[in-house]
Amino acid sequence: MKVSELSRRTGVSIHRLRRWEAAGLVQAHRDGRGVRHFDDAAVRVVTFVAMARDLGFGLDRIGRIAPGYAAGRVSIDEYVGHLQTRLTEIDAQIAELQEQRRRVVDHVAWFDARRPHPLEESP
Template identity: 70%
Template sequence: MRVSELSERTGVSVHRLRRWESGGLLRARRDHHGVRRFDESSVRVVTFVSMARDLGFGLDEIAALVPDYAAGRLGIDDLVARLQARLTEIDVQIVELERQRERVVDHVAWFEARRPRPDQETP
């Protein structure tokens, strides 16, 4: 199938599919006219990559997983372990963002306390 057909079937933009192909996440062969042709298994791989991106996995990590996924060697235990590790990363990010939020709130309060009031302004 052509890249436009793969895009239609998966809901992933042609631009993104081309980027994933150039990054080694997808494999296409070229026909005698030089047109990319993807096989049926590409739909499954694109779905996997798209879902992994949605969950916040980086392209390098996904690229390392794709060969095993495409070959059917990536088991449920592997996937669950990676998802649990991702949850831990997200929890760390949440804690960091909450701390950063507290610092921002403190800075807003500091600036607000120094804001001139209309009755205190000098001409």
Template identity: 55%
Template sequence: MRISELARRTGVSTHRLRRYDDLGLVTARRTDRGYRAYDEAAVREVTFLAMGRDLGFSLDELGALLPRYRDGSLSIDEMVAGLRARIAVVETEIAEREELRDRLVDHVGWFEQRRAAALGARSTKETP
């Protein structure tokens, strides 16, 4: 199948598919006219890559798993362990973002206090 059909069937852009091909993550044979032609297995592989990317895994991480995914030796237990590890990373990122949010809120409060103090100082100077 051509790249446009693979894109349609997987929901992955042709640009991204070309990148996967250039990185050696998926392979296509070339037609006589130089077009990429993918086999049916590419649908499954691209879906694996797209789902992994949507879950925040890097292409390097997915590329390391892909050969075992292709040959069926990547176990469900290993995939679950990888997902749990990714959850731990996301939880750490959430905690860091919440800490940042709290610091931002504190800064807003500090500036609002300064503004209120400055306005209060002006109003006492204007009152005889």
């Protein structure tokens, strides 16, 4: 199938498919005229890559996992291990953002304490 058909079947843009192909995540074969053709297995791989990107996995990590996935060699335990690692990363990002939020709140309070207060009128 051509890249346009792969895009239609997976919901992934042609631009993104070309980027993933350039990164080696999806394999295409070229005919005598140089037109890209993808086999039916590409639909499964593209769906996997799209799901992994949606979960926040980087292309480098996906590139290490995808060949085993495409060959059917990734076990459930391996999937779960990758997902647990991603959860740990997300938890670290959340903690970092919470700390950053605390610092911003402290700065707001510091500036509020130095804000000029209008003089109260006396009767």
